[in-house]
Amino acid sequence: MSTEFAQKSHEALVDAKLQLAIYTATGRLKEKRSDVVSDSALPDYQELRTQANAIKKHTIDNLDHYLEEFERNVEGHGGKVVYCKDGTEVSDFVLSLAKERAAHLIVKSKSMTTEEVDLNERLEHHGMESVETDLGEYILQLAHQRPYHIVAPALHMTRYQVADLFERELHVPRETAIEKQTALARAVLRQKFLAADVGISGANFLVADSGAVVIVENEGNARLTTSAPKIHIAVAGIEKVIPRAQDLATFLKLLARSATGQLLSVYTSFLSGPRRAGEIDGPDEFYVVLLDNGRTRLLPDKNKRQSLYCIRCGACLNTCPVYRKIGGHSFPWVYSGPIGAILTPQFMGVQHEPALPFASSLCGACGEVCPVKIDIPKILLELRSDVKKSDAREGRNRLEKLGFRAFAWLMTHPRMFEMAGRIGRSMGWPTSTKGPLAAWLSERDLPPLPAHSFRELWSRR
Amino acid sequence: MGRRVSLFVTCMVDQLFPQVGMAMADVLERAGCQVDFPEDQTCCGQPAFNSGYRNEARTVARHFLNTFEASEAVVVPSGSCTAMIVHHFAELFHKEPETLARVHALEKRVWEFSTFLTQVAGVEDVGACLERVVTFHDGCHGLRELGVKDAPRRLLAHVRGLELREMTPAEECCGFGGTFAVKFSELSGAMARTKIDAIQRTGASTVVSADPSCLMQIQGALTRAGSDIGTLHLAEVLASR
Numbered sequence: 001m002s003t004e005f006a007q008k009s010h011e012a013l014v015d016a017k018l019q020l021a022i023y024t025a026t027g028r029l030k031e032k033r034s035d036v037v038s039d040s041a042l043p044d045y046q047e048l049r050t051q052a053n054a055i056k057k058h059t060i061d062n063l064d065h066y067l068e069e070f071e072r073n074v075e076g077h078g079g080k081v082v083y084c085k086d087g088t089e090v091s092d093f094v095l096s097l098a099k100e101r102a103a104h105l106i107v108k109s110k111s112m113t114t115e116e117v118d119l120n121e122r123l124e125h126h127g128m129e130s131v132e133t134d135l136g137e138y139i140l141q142l143a144h145q146r147p148y149h150i151v152a153p154a155l156h157m158t159r160y161q162v163a164d165l166f167e168r169e170l171h172v173p174r175e176t177a178i179e180k181q182t183a184l185a186r187a188v189l190r191q192k193f194l195a196a197d198v199g200i201s202g203a204n205f206l207v208a209d210s211g212a213v214v215i216v217e218n219e220g221n222a223r224l225t226t227s228a229p230k231i232h233i234a235v236a237g238i239e240k241v242i243p244r245a246q247d248l249a250t251f252l253k254l255l256a257r258s259a260t261g262q263l264l265s266v267y268t269s270f271l272s273g274p275r276r277a278g279e280i281d282g283p284d285e286f287y288v289v290l291l292d293n294g295r296t297r298l299l300p301d302k303n304k305r306q307s308l309y310c311i312r313c314g315a316c317l318n319t320c321p322v323y324r325k326i327g328g329h330s331f332p333w334v335y336s337g338p339i340g341a342i343l344t345p346q347f348m349g350v351q352h353e354p355a356l357p358f359a360s361s362l363c364g365a366c367g368e369v370c371p372v373k374i375d376i377p378k379i380l381l382e383l384r385s386d387v388k389k390s391d392a393r394e395g396r397n398r399l400e401k402l403g404f405r406a407f408a409w410l411m412t413h414p415r416m417f418e419m420a421g422r423i424g425r426s427m428g429w430p431t432s433t434k435g436p437l438a439a440w441l442s443e444r445d446l447p448p449l450p451a452h453s454f455r456e457l458w459s460r461r
Numbered sequence: 462m463g464r465r466v467s468l469f470v471t472c473m474v475d476q477l478f479p480q481v482g483m484a485m486a487d488v489l490e491r492a493g494c495q496v497d498f499p500e501d502q503t504c505c506g507q508p509a510f511n512s513g514y515r516n517e518a519r520t521v522a523r524h525f526l527n528t529f530e531a532s533e534a535v536v537v538p539s540g541s542c543t544a545m546i547v548h549h550f551a552e553l554f555h556k557e558p559e560t561l562a563r564v565h566a567l568e569k570r571v572w573e574f575s576t577f578l579t580q581v582a583g584v585e586d587v588g589a590c591l592e593r594v595v596t597f598h599d600g601c602h603g604l605r606e607l608g609v610k611d612a613p614r615r616l617l618a619h620v621r622g623l624e625l626r627e628m629t630p631a632e633e634c635c636g637f638g639g640t641f642a643v644k645f646s647e648l649s650g651a652m653a654r655t656k657i658d659a660i661q662r663t664g665a666s667t668v669v670s671a672d673p674s675c676l677m678q679i680q681g682a683l684t685r686a687g688s689d690i691g692t693l694h695l696a697e698v699l700a701s702r
C-alpha cells in the first residue's frame with residue numbers, strides 16, 4: 001500500500017473530531033436523499049435511473065456526434081466552443097483571452113472540472129486573481145485546501161475552524177455564527193463580482209440540441225458569475241453533453257435529489273450564448289471550454305467507460321462506509337469516494353495509486369445509490385485485475401501472486417485442502433507479528449478453531 | 462417431498478464454523494429435503510477474484526463447476542459466496558462459450574440458504590424455538606447482489622420465543638470485505654466498531670446473519686471490545702429447538 005494514501009487515511013481515522021464531522025454531514029445528506037427517492041416520494045425513481053443510464057450510454061456511444069451538434073448550436077447563438085486536451089490548454093486559452101481584453105480579476109463558481117486541472121493555481125501563477133465565489137470553495141481557497149467532497153467541498157470543516165480562518169485571512173473579528181460568516185464572505189465577494197472582468201463557471205449539462213449550458217446551484221453565485229462580468233467561460237468535461245433539452249426532465253429530477261436531497265436546486269440556469277441585442281443581462285462574450293484531460297482514454301473500454309456517465313452528485317460518497325471513515329483528502333485526486341476510486345486509476349493510470357481500487361469492502365452501496373446506475377463495484381473489480389496484470393508485467397508483488405497460485409492449487413485438490421485444514425487445526429492459530437493474521441488481530445479477535453471440519457463431522461453423521 | 466439438495470458449505474464454514482453447516486443440513490432435512498455433500502468441494506474462488514487474480518479465480522470456479530454440475534440444487538450458507546457463483550462466474554468465463562453455457566445452466570440452481578427455504582422449499586416455519594432478543598445484519602452481497610432482505614426476516618418471525626430488533630442502519634457494511642479486512646485493517650476495524658455501536662443500541666444479546674464472514678468480523682470486534690453479545694448464523698437459529 002502506498003504510504004501517502006495509508007498515512008492520510010490513518011490521520012483521518014484517529015482524528016475524533018473529524019470522524020464526527022464527516023459521519024454527521026454525510027449521514028445527513030444520505031438520509032435526505034433516501035427520503036426524497038423513497039417509493040412514496042418518487043414512485044418512478046428506478047425508471048428514472050434506468051432512463052438516465054440509457055441516455056448517458058447512448059450519448060457516450062455517440063459522443064462525437066453530440067459534441068459537434070452542441071458546438072454548432074452554441075456558435076449559432078454567437079458563442080464559441082474551445083476544445084482543450086489538458087489543463088495547460090485551458091489556462092493558455094484563459095490567459096491569452098485575458099491578455100487581449102486586459103482582464104485581471106476572475107470570479108469563479110463551483111466546478112470540479114477546473115479543480116481537476118488546478119485552474120486557479122495556473123492562473124495565479126501568471127499574475128491573475130481568481131476568486132472562488134461558492135461559500136465552501138471560497139473557504140477552501142482561503143485555507144489553501146482542495147475540495148473534501150464533490151458537492152459539499154468544506155464538509156470537513158466546523159464553523160469554529162471557519163471563524164479562525166476568516167479572522168486570520170480576512171482580518172475581521174472572530175465570528176462563529178454561520179449567518180454572520182456568510183455575510184462576511186458575501187461582503188467580500190460582492191465587490192469581486194462587481195469588479196470582475198471574467199466569470200468562469202463549470203457546467204452540469206451541455207444540451208446538444210439547444211446549445212445551452214445548464215448550471216444548478218443553491219447560492220446564486222453561479223448566476224452572478226455568468227452574468228455580471230463581460231466575459232463568461234464555462235469549463236466542462238466532454239462527457240457533460242446530453243442530446244436533448246427534454247432529457248433534463250430526467251436528469252434534473254435525479255441530480256438535486258441524489259446530491260442534497262432537494263427536489264430541485266435553488267437556481268437552475270440555462271445559458272445559451274452572449275447577451276443579445278435588447279437584452280439587459282448577460283456577458284458580451286460566451287465561451288465553452290470542452291475538456292478532454294484523459295476522458296477519451298476511457299472510451300475504448302466498453303464496460304469501464306460507463307464511468308463517464310457520472311453527473312457528480314456525490315451520493316456515492318455519502319453512502320460509502322469507507323469515505324465516511326477516511327474522508328476526501330485521503331484520496332489522491334480531487335475526485336474522492338467510490339467515483340474517485342474508479343476515475344483516478346483510469347485517468348492517471350492504475351499504478352498512480354495502486355491501492356485505491358482495493359480500498360473498498362465491495363459492499364455495493366455506491367452502485368445502489370448512483371442515479372445513472374454506474375456499476376462502481378464491478379469497475380473496482382476490473383481495476384483490481386488491471387492492477388495485478390500491471391504488477392505482473394512489472395514484476396511487483398510476486399509473493400502475493402505466488403500465494404494466490406498456491407490458493408488455487410489447494411482449492412482444486414480437495415484431499416490436500418482437507419489435510420491442510422487438519423494440520424492447521426492441530427497446531428492452532430499461529431502467532432505472528434506481521435502478515436494478514438497480525439493485521440486481523442490488530443483490530444479483532446480470531447474465532448476459536450473447531451475440533452473438526454464440517455467434512456469430518458459429516459462423514460461421521 | 463424428498464427434494465434433492467447439495468450442500469456447498471463454503472471453505473470458511475467447512476474449516477472454521479462446521480456447526481453452521483450441520484445446522485443448515487438439519488434445517489433442510491426438516492424442510493423435507495434429501496441432503497448430500499459433494500466431497501470434492503472447496504471454495505468458490507472469491508478471495509482470488511476480489512484480489513484481482515482472475516486466472517486463479519477461474520481455476521477454482523472451474524473446480525466448483527465440475528463438482529456441482531450434477532446437483533439438482535445447491536444451497537449455500539453465505540450470500541457472498543452465492544453472489545460470486547451466480548453473478549461473477551459468468552464474467553470469468555465470458556471468453557469460453559461452452560463453459561459459459563454450463564455456468565448459466567448451473568447458476569439457476571444455486572441458492573442462498575434463506576432464499577432457498579422461502580422460495581424453493583416454500584417453508585417459513587421450520588419449527589425452531591429460541592428464547593432470545595436478536596438483531597439481524599444484512600450481508601452486503603446477499604442484500605445488494607441477490608436481494609436477500611425479507612427471506613431471513615420471515616424465517617426469524619416464525620421462531621418461537623425470538624424477538625427481532627432492527628438496528629439502524631442494518632444495511633451498512635460490517636467492514637469485512639475479504640482481504641480488505643487485513644489489507645486495510647485499521648479502516649476495517651473502524652467500520653466494524655460503527656456496526657457494533659448500531660448493534661449495541663438495539664439491546665439485543667445476539668447478532669444473526671446469513672453470512673459467516675460478516676459474523677466472524679462482527680464477533681471478532683465484539684469480543685475485542687469486551688462485549689458479551691454473541692453471534693449466530695441464521696441456520697443455527699433455525700436449527701434451535
